[in-house]
Amino acid sequence: MDRQRVGVVGAGIYGYNHLKAFSTCEEAELCAVCDLNPELRAKVEAEFGVHTYESVDEMIEQEHLDAVTVATPDCYHKDPALSAIRHGIPVLIEKPLATTLQDAREIIAEAKKYNVRVAVDYHKRWDPASIAIKNRLADPKCGAPIRGYMSMDDIIDVPTKWFKWSNNSSPVHFLGTHCYDLIRWYMGCEVTQVYAVGHKGYLSSLGADTLDSATAILTFENGCTWTVENSWILPDGFSKNNDGRTQIITEHELLRVDSQYRGVEIYNEQKYGTPNYVFMQEFNGRAIGFGYNPMYDFLRCLRTGEPFLADTTDGIEAEKIAEAVHESIETGKTVTIEREKSE
Numbered sequence: 001m002d003r004q005r006v007g008v009v010g011a012g013i014y015g016y017n018h019l020k021a022f023s024t025c026e027e028a029e030l031c032a033v034c035d036l037n038p039e040l041r042a043k044v045e046a047e048f049g050v051h052t053y054e055s056v057d058e059m060i061e062q063e064h065l066d067a068v069t070v071a072t073p074d075c076y077h078k079d080p081a082l083s084a085i086r087h088g089i090p091v092l093i094e095k096p097l098a099t100t101l102q103d104a105r106e107i108i109a110e111a112k113k114y115n116v117r118v119a120v121d122y123h124k125r126w127d128p129a130s131i132a133i134k135n136r137l138a139d140p141k142c143g144a145p146i147r148g149y150m151s152m153d154d155i156i157d158v159p160t161k162w163f164k165w166s167n168n169s170s171p172v173h174f175l176g177t178h179c180y181d182l183i184r185w186y187m188g189c190e191v192t193q194v195y196a197v198g199h200k201g202y203l204s205s206l207g208a209d210t211l212d213s214a215t216a217i218l219t220f221e222n223g224c225t226w227t228v229e230n231s232w233i234l235p236d237g238f239s240k241n242n243d244g245r246t247q248i249i250t251e252h253e254l255l256r257v258d259s260q261y262r263g264v265e266i267y268n269e270q271k272y273g274t275p276n277y278v279f280m281q282e283f284n285g286r287a288i289g290f291g292y293n294p295m296y297d298f299l300r301c302l303r304t305g306e307p308f309l310a311d312t313t314d315g316i317e318a319e320k321i322a323e324a325v326h327e328s329i330e331t332g333k334t335v336t337i338e339r340e341k342s343e
C-alpha cells in the first residue's frame with residue numbers, strides 16, 4: 001500500500017497529536033509541517049525529521065501532498081483550509097469548522113467549486129462510550145429520546161495559559177460545538193430552536209475577554225430537548241483537564257455517561273489524577289486511542305472513497321447552533337435556526 005503524503009498546518013498543542021498520528025501510522029508519510037512559530041518549526045524538524053514551512057501555499061507547492069490537516073486556532077481554520085482546497089487537496093479540519101457561519105460557508109463553497117473532500121475532526125464521535133450510546137438509542141427497545149443533558153467543562157488553564165487566542169473563541173465554540181455535534185449525531189436530526197444564558201466576568205477580570213460559561217436549551221426536530229452546559233473555568237486542581245457528563249431519558253430507559261472517570265487513578269505528592277487513557281496514548285510505537293482514530297479514518301476514507309463520519313455539513317450545523325447560542329445569550333431571546341434548502 002502506498003503511504004499517503006500528509007502535511008499538517010499548526011503544530012501547537014493539538015497539532016502535535018496530528019504529527020504523532022501521521023508519523024506512526026502505516027497509511028501515512030508525514031512529509032511536512034507548517035507553523036508561523038519558528039521555534040516550533042525547529043522543534044518539529046528535530047523531533048520528526050520533516051520539512052517545515054511558514055507558508056501553507058509553499059508547503060503544498062513543494063511537497064506533492066495527498067492530504068492536509070489543519071490544527072490552527074479555532075478562528076484561523078479558513079485560510080489554510082482554502083489553500084489546500086484551491087490546490088485540489090483533501091483536508092481534515094480540527095473542530096470547530098469555523099467560528100463564524102460566513103467562514104464555514106466560504107470553506108464549503110470552495111470545496112464544492114474545486115470538488116475537494118473536507119472532513120471535520122469531531123473526535124468525540126469515536127469515543128467508545130459515545131458509540132455505545134449511539135447504538136443503544138438506535139435499538140427500538142430504548143424507545144424515543146425525550147430529554148437530554150450534556151456538560152463539558154475545561155480547567156481554567158486552557159483559556160488563560162494554554163492559548164493566546166481564547167479572546168477570539170469561547171466555551172461555546174471550543175467545547176459547546178463538541179456537544180452540539182455529538183447530540184445531533186445521537187438524535188439523527190437537527191436543532192430548530194435555541195435559548196441560552198451565559199456568564200461573563202471572571203475570565204475578563206483575568207485578561208481573557210471571553211465567556212466563562214454558557215447554558216443552552218436546544219429543541220430538536222424529533223421533539224427531544226437538551227440542556228448543554230460548557231465552561232472553561234474549572235479549578236486547576238481538578239483531576240483531569242476536563243469534565244463531562246451525559247444523561248438521556250428515553251421512553252423506556254435512562255442512559256448515563258461519565259466522561260471524566262475512565263477507571264484509571266494516579267496519585268502523587270502534588271495531585272490526584274484520572275487520566276483518559278482511551279483518548280490518546282502510545283503503545284508499541286503507535287499512537288492509539290479514539291482521539292487519533294478520526295485522523296486514521298480520514299486517510300482510510302480517502303483511500304476507499306467511503307464518506308467521512310463528520311464532514312462539512314456536520315461542521316456548519318454545529319456552527320449554526322453555536323451562533324444561535326451566542327445570539328440568544330446577547331439578546332435574551334429564543335433563536336429559531338433557519339435552513340436554506342441547499343444546506
Ligand SMILES: NC(=O)c1ccc[n+]([C@@H]2O[C@H](COP(=O)([O-])OP(=O)(O)OC[C@H]3O[C@@H](n4cnc5c(N)ncnc54)[C@H](O)[C@@H]3O)[C@@H](O)[C@H]2O)c1
Nearest residue numbers: 010011012013014015034035036037071072073074094095
Ligand atoms: N488543545 C486541545 O485540547 C484541543 C482538543 C481538540 C481540538 N483542538 C482544536 O485544535 C485546534 C488547534 O488548537 P491547539 O490547542 O493546538 O492551539 P495552539 O494555540 O496550541 O496551536 C495552534 C498553532 O497554530 C499555529 N498557527 C496559527 N495560524 C497559523 C497559520 N495561518 N499557518 C500556520 N500555523 C498557524 C500557531 O503558531 C500555533 O502553533 C483548535 O481549533 C482547537 O479547537 C484542540
